[in-house]
Amino acid sequence: MPLATLLTDFGTADGYVAEMKGVLLSGVPALQLVDVSHDVPAQDVEFARLSFARYWRRFPVGTVHLVVVDPDVGTARKALAIESDGRFAVGPDNGVLSPAMLWPGARAVAIEIPHGAAPTFHGRDVFAPAAVRLLRGDAFEDLGAPYSDAALRRTPEAQRRNDGGQDGLVLGVDRFGNLITNLTGRGEGTVEVAGKLLRVVRTYGDVTEGELLALVGSHGLIEVAVRGGNASRTLGIARGAPVTLRRDGGTA
Amino acid sequence: MPLATLLTDFGTADGYVAEMKGVLLSGVPALQLVDVSHDVPAQDVEFARLSFARYWRRFPVGTVHLVVVDPDVGTARKALAIESDGRFAVGPDNGVLSPAMLWPGARAVAIEIPHGAAPTFHGRDVFAPAAVRLLRGDAFEDLGAPYSDAALRRTPEAQRRNDGGQDGLVLGVDRFGNLITNLTGRGEGTVEVAGKLLRVVRTYGDVTEGELLALVGSHGLIEVAVRGGNASRTLGIARGAPVTLRRDGGTA
Amino acid sequence: MPLATLLTDFGTADGYVAEMKGVLLSGVPALQLVDVSHDVPAQDVEFARLSFARYWRRFPVGTVHLVVVDPDVGTARKALAIESDGRFAVGPDNGVLSPAMLWPGARAVAIEIPHGAAPTFHGRDVFAPAAVRLLRGDAFEDLGAPYSDAALRRTPEAQRRNDGGQDGLVLGVDRFGNLITNLTGRGEGTVEVAGKLLRVVRTYGDVTEGELLALVGSHGLIEVAVRGGNASRTLGIARGAPVTLRRDGGTA
Numbered sequence: 001m002p003l004a005t006l007l008t009d010f011g012t013a014d015g016y017v018a019e020m021k022g023v024l025l026s027g028v029p030a031l032q033l034v035d036v037s038h039d040v041p042a043q044d045v046e047f048a049r050l051s052f053a054r055y056w057r058r059f060p061v062g063t064v065h066l067v068v069v070d071p072d073v074g075t076a077r078k079a080l081a082i083e084s085d086g087r088f089a090v091g092p093d094n095g096v097l098s099p100a101m102l103w104p105g106a107r108a109v110a111i112e113i114p115h116g117a118a119p120t121f122h123g124r125d126v127f128a129p130a131a132v133r134l135l136r137g138d139a140f141e142d143l144g145a146p147y148s149d150a151a152l153r154r155t156p157e158a159q160r161r162n163d164g165g166q167d168g169l170v171l172g173v174d175r176f177g178n179l180i181t182n183l184t185g186r187g188e189g190t191v192e193v194a195g196k197l198l199r200v201v202r203t204y205g206d207v208t209e210g211e212l213l214a215l216v217g218s219h220g221l222i223e224v225a226v227r228g229g230n231a232s233r234t235l236g237i238a239r240g241a242p243v244t245l246r247r248d249g250g251t252a
Numbered sequence: 253m254p255l256a257t258l259l260t261d262f263g264t265a266d267g268y269v270a271e272m273k274g275v276l277l278s279g280v281p282a283l284q285l286v287d288v289s290h291d292v293p294a295q296d297v298e299f300a301r302l303s304f305a306r307y308w309r310r311f312p313v314g315t316v317h318l319v320v321v322d323p324d325v326g327t328a329r330k331a332l333a334i335e336s337d338g339r340f341a342v343g344p345d346n347g348v349l350s351p352a353m354l355w356p357g358a359r360a361v362a363i364e365i366p367h368g369a370a371p372t373f374h375g376r377d378v379f380a381p382a383a384v385r386l387l388r389g390d391a392f393e394d395l396g397a398p399y400s401d402a403a404l405r406r407t408p409e410a411q412r413r414n415d416g417g418q419d420g421l422v423l424g425v426d427r428f429g430n431l432i433t434n435l436t437g438r439g440e441g442t443v444e445v446a447g448k449l450l451r452v453v454r455t456y457g458d459v460t461e462g463e464l465l466a467l468v469g470s471h472g473l474i475e476v477a478v479r480g481g482n483a484s485r486t487l488g489i490a491r492g493a494p495v496t497l498r499r500d501g502g503t504a
Numbered sequence: 505m506p507l508a509t510l511l512t513d514f515g516t517a518d519g520y521v522a523e524m525k526g527v528l529l530s531g532v533p534a535l536q537l538v539d540v541s542h543d544v545p546a547q548d549v550e551f552a553r554l555s556f557a558r559y560w561r562r563f564p565v566g567t568v569h570l571v572v573v574d575p576d577v578g579t580a581r582k583a584l585a586i587e588s589d590g591r592f593a594v595g596p597d598n599g600v601l602s603p604a605m606l607w608p609g610a611r612a613v614a615i616e617i618p619h620g621a622a623p624t625f626h627g628r629d630v631f632a633p634a635a636v637r638l639l640r641g642d643a644f645e646d647l648g649a650p651y652s653d654a655a656l657r658r659t660p661e662a663q664r665r666n667d668g669g670q671d672g673l674v675l676g677v678d679r680f681g682n683l684i685t686n687l688t689g690r691g692e693g694t695v696e697v698a699g700k701l702l703r704v705v706r707t708y709g710d711v712t713e714g715e716l717l718a719l720v721g722s723h724g725l726i727e728v729a730v731r732g733g734n735a736s737r738t739l740g741i742a743r744g745a746p747v748t749l750r751r752d753g754g755t756a
Contacts (some may be wrong), residue, residue: 001534005522011427012289015303018257021286022310029312030253034525035287035539037516042428043480051519058526060533071480074455119455121470175515176546203578203623218625228547228575263679264541267555270509273538274562281564282505287539294680295732323732326707370722371707377722 002135003032005059007048008068008123009040016121020066020128027132034059043071045096049153050172050180052089053099054219061086064131066123067096074119079111079126080150081134081143088134090127095153102152109144158182164247165189171221172239177230179237183222183245187215192244193224194235200245254387255284257311259300260320260375261292268373272318272380279384286311295323297348301405302424302432304341305351306471313338316383318375319348326371331363331378332402333386333395340386342379347405354404361396410434416499417441423473424491429482431489435474435497439467444496445476446487452497506639507536509563511552512572512627513544520625524570524632531636538563547575549600553657554676554684556593557603558723565590568635570627571600578623583615583630584654585638585647592638594631599657606656613648662686668751669693675725676743681734683741687726687749691719696748697728698739704749 004024010016017038025031036055040048048069056065070092078093084106089097093110100106117125130143158168158181168183170193183191191198191214198214200222207213209228212235217223222245225231232238256276262268269290277283288307292300300321308317322344330345336358341349345362352358369377382395410420410433420435422445435443443450443466450466452474459465461480464487469475474497477483484490508528514520521542529535540559544552552573560569574596582597588610593601597614604610621629634647662672662685672686674697687695695702695718702718704726711717713732716739721727726749729735736742 003529003533005525007519007522009427011291012287013291013293013299013303014424014426015259015288015306016426018259018286018288018303018307019310021257021288022307022312025255025284025286026310026312029255031284032529032535032537033284033286034522034529034537035516036519036522036525039515039517041517042482047517051517051522054519055522055526058523058530060526060530072456075457118470119457120467120475124470172518174518174520175513204576205579205623215624218622218628223624230546261679263543264539265543265545265551265555266676266678267511267540267558268678270511270538270540270555270559271562273509273540274559274564277507277536277538278562278564281507283536285536285538294734324708327709371709372719372727373722 001030001032002028003034003060003062004064004066004131004135005034005036006066007036007040007052008038009042009044009048010038010123012038016123019124023124023128024132027129028135031135040069043069045069045071045094046153047172049096049098050155052096056087056089056100057085059087063087064134065089066127066131067091068123068127069096070094070122073122078147079113079122080108080147081111081130081140082106082108083140088140090130092122093151095151097150098153101150102154108147108150109140110147111144156182158184158245166245168243168245170237170239170241170243173232177226177232179224179231180217181222181224181243183243184220185216185222185245189248190246191222191224192246194237194241196235198224253282253284254280255286255312255314256316256318256383256387257286257288258318259288259292259304260290261294261296261300262290262375264290268375271376275376275380276384279381280387283387292321295321297321297323297346298405299424301348301350302407304348308339308341308352309337311339315339316386317341318379318383319343320375320379321348322346322374325374330399331365331374332360332399333363333382333392334358334360335392340392342382344374345403347403350405353402354406360399360402361392362399363396408434410436418497420495420497422489422491422493422495425484429478429484431476431483432469433474433476433495435495436472437468437474437497441500442498443474443476444498446489446493448487450476505534505536506532507538507564507566508568508570508635508639509538509540510570511540511544511556512542513546513548513552514542514627516542520627523628527628527632528636531633532639535639544573547573549573549575549598550657551676553600553602554659556600560591560593560604561589563591567591568638569593570631570635571595572627572631573600574598574626577626582651583617583626584612584651585615585634585644586610586612587644592644594634596626597655599655602657605654606658612651612654613644614651615648660686662688662749670749672747672749674741674743674745674747677736681730681736683728683735684721685726685728685747687747688724689720689726689749693752694750695726695728696750698741698745700739702728
């Protein structure tokens with residue numbers, strides 16, 4: 001069964017996403033169409049990139065991911081289709097598709113812009129039609145010319161410290177107020193954030209209700225949270241704030 | 253494959269939309285069920301009408317559109333089913349379905365209210381069951397008596413000016429803060445809005461980041477936007493604000 | 505066709521829900537996947553329980569409901585699968601699944617936690633895989649050991665008064681600002697709320713635009729509303745506020 005996912009910053013109320021869905025379902029009647037989200041903060045390419053990084057490989061081989069967070073629609077930026085690890089992705093050439101593009105063996109083409117495409121709505125007139133072609137089984141190469149110059153964004157890496165720790169930052173804050181950092185760990189050490197020192201624990205159950213904690217999140221990155229609460233509000237910090245991982249007193 | 257879409261102002265968290273989905277899927281097990289939105293501002297029929305206008309004909313022939321923005325549920329207002337251009341729509345008789353009703357050849361029936369329908373929740377007890385009948389292939393005429401008195405809402409038309417321009421208004425503001433107007437154009441002239449004069453350009457790429465612009469949007473209506481920004485906030489104006497299109501100095 | 509529904513408090517933008525969807529669709533390619541909501545207030549188990557109560561039996565026999573509002577993920581709380589009235593539900597043992605658990609004949613098992621499951625994300629690593637097994641037709645008993653100690657939450661019942669009325673409270677406020685109470689009625693009497701006395705009417709059409717009213721809602725509970733308005737804002741009251749149903753002057 002052909003399967004497509006949709007990630008946009010359009011919201012749903014205005015009906016733009018529905019227009020895209022109409023194009024997809026008109027082109028591929030038996031399509032399995034999965035909403036990822038339409039609530040990405042408006043024009044926040046970096047937010048969308050981090051979200052896309054989480055889910056793109058969780059879907060079956062053959063899935064076509066549409067990612068339309070596209071502040072530069074109507075400029076000279078390219079429209080891309082990517083084949084990577086058996087999945088496909090279509091979206092603007094602004095780095096939002098980097099997680100798939102940076103995977104070994106990925107390749108990209110620059111999608112030809114159909115004549116008459118609205119310069120303000122490539123989601124409907126460029127990306128959805130390209131997805132339809134892929135979902136129908138058209139050859140990837142037929143969508144456009146190979147493109148080797150795709151914009152790439154990388155998650156900033158934490159810096160190794162002389163004492164064996166890491167200096168990093170808050171990559172994002174999720175709906176629960178958890179701070180997702182770029183510190184990597186195996187569950188040891190102490191996190192310094194907003195003047196607090198937090199021992200890295202294994203799970204929420206290791207602290208009491210309302211207490212701050214640090215743990216290794218579901219993607220291997222260290223997160224700062226409040227059990228039953230909101231760490232971002234408690235600490236008054238947001239995306240970009242500095243965090244440090246300290247090795248425990250010379251033992252590791 | 254039977255295909256239905258859903259547009260409501262219910263939000264999703266309370267579970268009302270899920271009740272409707274349960275009715276639909278219990279009645280039509282192989283249903284392809286597409287969320288348009290449940291985030292329409294509460295009881296905002298006009299907002300929903302403009303959204304519906306955008307997407308209803310994008311879906312394949314045979315699609316059944318449910319549109320339940322229904323501030324007068326439980327009054328004497330009729331419940332309608334419409335057949336138009338090969339698609340179906342069900343919803344309250346408050347004008348929200350006008351885009352389909354005004355299409356050439358459209359016809360309507362007044363759905364019989366099932367005995368025991370909750371007077372506060374026709375979405376679940378009237379519209380979803382009517383959609384099930386259409387999705388199962390029941391004859392349109394069997395849903396109720398022909399109805400020729402459907403409430404109609406029309407997008408207000410801009411007024412032609414003596415100098416060849418138009419006086420119009422802001423029909424709505426989308427999630428990006430773009431002002432969707434009722435001015436029609438082919439990409440020429442100057443828009444006057446909130447004391448600013450904006451040359452109509454072809455695309456966002458024609459201005460610099462942060463700059464105001466006017467262009468012809470993806471539905472042929474002139475929009476006012478800020479590249480990489482939010483025009484509604486920048487200009488401090490909202491739905492209903494006056495806008496004017498001026499012909500360029502005597503040249504057209 | 506295998507059918508699963510999803511209710512979470514994750515929001516969609518961060519991509520966590522999409523990870524769960526990827527697991528489900530990788531495991532059950534022909535899955536019909538229905539979003540109930542991802543907008544439940546964060547960690548609000550009681551809100552989710554009331555929503556789940558509304559929809560779980562509306563879906564066909566065989567449906568697998570995932571309900572992941574799970575403030576105690578990573579503690580010793582059990583992970584449950586429930587079979588009830590022909591439907592299945594999976595979720596944390598915090599009472600959120602009580603509506604299904606309290607149905608006659610329901611039974612529960614404690615799902616075995618897969619080795620390597622992230623202690624912060626049982627939605628992806630415990631509940632979605634358990635749902636996949638049920639959707640593929642694995643025997644319910646094979647998911648884990650029978651569990652007879654599931655946490656139960658019950659909607660608080662209104663108290664019968666000597667005069668034949670009831671003392672109750674506001675269970676919740678929906679998106680329209682309607683106050684859903686635990687008063688039960690057949691459409692008679694007078695509701696006292698926030699110092700106002702409201703005759704119970706049959707439908708919105710029984711009052712004029714902007715007027716307060718009380719009526720029997722679509723689940724048999726008395727609701728307080730403002731026709732065309734927002735009762736919660738008008739009255740300045742929220743979840744938990746006291747309400748009283750008075751019998752009409754000695755006549756009933």
